[in-house]
Amino acid sequence: MNETTLTLNIERAISELRRGGKIVISDPNFGTSVLLVAAELIDKETVEKLSNHALSRPNIILSSNRCNAIGIKVTNEPCSILIDKYWTVHDILSLCMPLTAHKIPIINGVIVEDIKSIVSCCLLILRQSRLLPAGLMSIISNVSPENINQWAYKNNFIHVDINEISSYEQNNAESLAITVRAKVPIAETDNCEIIIFRPQDGGNEHFCLVFGKTRGIPSKCSDETLVRIHSQCITGDILDSLKCDCGQQLKQSIKIMAEADEGVLIYLAQEGRDIGLLNKLRAYSLQEVGMDTVEANENLGFNDDERLYHPAKQMLSQLKINKVKLITNNPKKIEHLTKLGINVTKRIPIKIKPNKYNKKYLETKSKKSGHIL
Numbered sequence: 255m256n257e258t259t260l261t262l263n264i265e266r267a268i269s270e271l272r273r274g275g276k277i278v279i280s281d282p283n284f285g286t287s288v289l290l291v292a293a294e295l296i297d298k299e300t301v302e303k304l305s306n307h308a309l310s311r312p313n314i315i316l317s318s319n320r321c322n323a324i325g326i327k328v329t330n331e332p333c334s335i336l337i338d339k340y341w342t343v344h345d346i347l348s349l350c351m352p353l354t355a356h357k358i359p360i361i362n363g364v365i366v367e368d369i370k371s372i373v374s375c376c377l378l379i380l381r382q383s384r385l386l387p388a389g390l391m392s393i394i395s396n397v398s399p400e401n402i403n404q405w406a407y408k409n410n411f412i413h414v415d416i417n418e419i420s421s422y423e424q425n426n427a428e429s430l431a432i433t434v435r436a437k438v439p440i441a442e443t444d445n446c447e448i449i450i451f452r453p454q455d456g457g458n459e460h461f462c463l464v465f466g467k468t469r470g471i472p473s474k475c476s477d478e479t480l481v482r483i484h485s486q487c488i489t490g491d492i493l494d495s496l497k498c499d500c501g502q503q504l505k506q507s508i509k510i511m512a513e514a515d516e517g518v519l520i521y522l523a524q525e526g527r528d529i530g531l532l533n534k535l536r537a538y539s540l541q542e543v544g545m546d547t548v549e550a551n552e553n554l555g556f557n558d559d560e561r562l563y564h565p566a567k568q569m570l571s572q573l574k575i576n577k578v579k580l581i582t583n584n585p586k587k588i589e590h591l592t593k594l595g596i597n598v599t600k601r602i603p604i605k606i607k608p609n610k611y612n613k614k615y616l617e618t619k620s621k622k623s624g625h626i627l
Contacts, residue, residue: 261429261455264422267412268383271295276304278394278406278413279379281372285399289411290376293350293388298343300390307409308392312337313365314349315373317387320555324349324358328366332373334391336363350388352553353536375416382422384530387555427564429454432572438463442512445469451569458523460565462573463508466515471573478599480517482507482581483566483591485524488531496611497538503604507581510602518573520566527551528560546618558623563587567594583625 267277274295280287289308291300304312313334316326321333335349341359348356367373377387397405406413435449445466452459464471468479484507490500504519511517526534529551537550548558570576579600580588588598603626608616619625 261422261425261453263412263414264379264382264418265455265457267379267414270412271380271383271385276307276411277379278402278411279372279376279419280399280402280413280415281375282399282415282417284372286372287394287397287399287402288372288376289392289394290379291390292380292383292385293346293390294386296343296346296390300343301337301346304390304392308394309396310393312390312392314346315367315376315389315391316350317377317555319552319557320350320388323352323553323555326361326364331369332367332371332377334365334367334373335361336365337390338362346390350555351386352540372416375419379414379419379422381529381556381560382419384533386533423562424564426453426455426457427562427568430460430565430568430572433459435464440508440512442508443515445515446512449573451565451572460520460522460569462521462569463511463519464573465511465517465519468516468518471518471575478577478579479575480511480514480581480602481570481575481578482511482517482519483522483563483587484519485522485527485561488525489534496609497541498612498615499606499608502606503583506604506606510581518570518575520569522561522565524561527558528562529554529556546622547615548618548622559586563590563594566591567596570596583619583627585624585626 270277271292276289276291278287279290289304301312313336315332315334317332318328318330321328326333344356345359348354348358376389376391380389381387403413430451430453433450433452435447437447440446447464447469448461449464450459450461484504487500489495490498491504494501507519511519525531533554536554540550540553551558577597577599579602580598581602581604583603591598616627620627
């Protein structure tokens with residue numbers, strides 16, 4: 255299959271997981287296949303159905319962050335937990351989700367998995383689906399590797415392999431193409447246009463605002479381009495939430511570019527550091543009971559920051575930009591771009607005055623995430 259077909263296959267699998275369906279994932283290196291369902295979408299019949307299809311009892315699979323949150327001490331490895339036959343759906347969910355008042359059951363069997371195992375790929379596609387990185391997984395024990403595709407088709411399961419999952423985000427980014435560009439006058443300047451980038455699979459669209467003399471790119475682009483890479487934040491960018499500084503950073507970046515009469519503001523569809531709006535609000539709920547932003551994300555099973563910058567790299571490449579003056583307080587963003595081949599010649603800081611609602615958030619970004627504030 256070509257890259258476009260592979261990407262579409264993963265998109266179909268993601269859609270299936272998001273509606274509570276089961277998918278088949280194979281590891282061709284070891285001839286192993288599993289049946290996976292998102293833990294947050296299970297019902298009282300899920301365990302039995304998985305067992306009947308795969309002829310093996312499912313395990314709960316959890317990311318290392320969620321393992322540590324429930325007292326299973328690991329480093330970066332995921333783990334799988336044997337499901338007790340007496341556990342209810344609420345028992346299972348209490349291990350996978352921090353938002354239930356249900357008591358976590360006693361765990362009698364834990365397997366620490368290899369970080370490069372099929373378990374890690376199962377958790378990765380759950381994250382790519384903007385679902386919690388927690389699932390129920392059964393090893394398919396009654397089907398030979400050469401017959402697994404036919405078996406999946408017969409049972410109406412979407413079948414993907416670990417290589418498709420691991421390369422999905424980069425392949426999806428590389429398929430981005432300019433769909434339309436149009437002049438859009440905004441409050442800070444009327445010398446501005448918007449360019450929409452859409453992937454070939456029809457997934458999330460990203461866009462950029464191009465200011466002033468930079469609108470002539472690539473033919474009139476300077477050696478160094480003023481750039482801001484901004485990740486979507488509906489609560490901050492649209493609602494002016496006081497819990498974060500995202501909206502203020504966006505507005506200040508636009509002002510800097512408008513006054514300079516140049517620049518490219520890349521707006522990525524990566525809500526909540528790429529955990530999605532629903533999970534971001536789950537993290538907000540945990541912050542209400544005393545966790546900071548990093549602790550909340552990790553308690554949900556995510557990393558502090560799940561963002562990847564392959565889309566930004568592709569967008570800059572199509573605009574023929576490879577040398578940038580980056581508006582950011584985040585040194586890790588510079589590291590990511592540098593590894594992708596973008597030459598960051600200068601960091602331009604953004605100064606945001608804290609308020610009583612985001613003071614702790616900003617302190618956590620500085621102390622735990624390394625932002626220079």
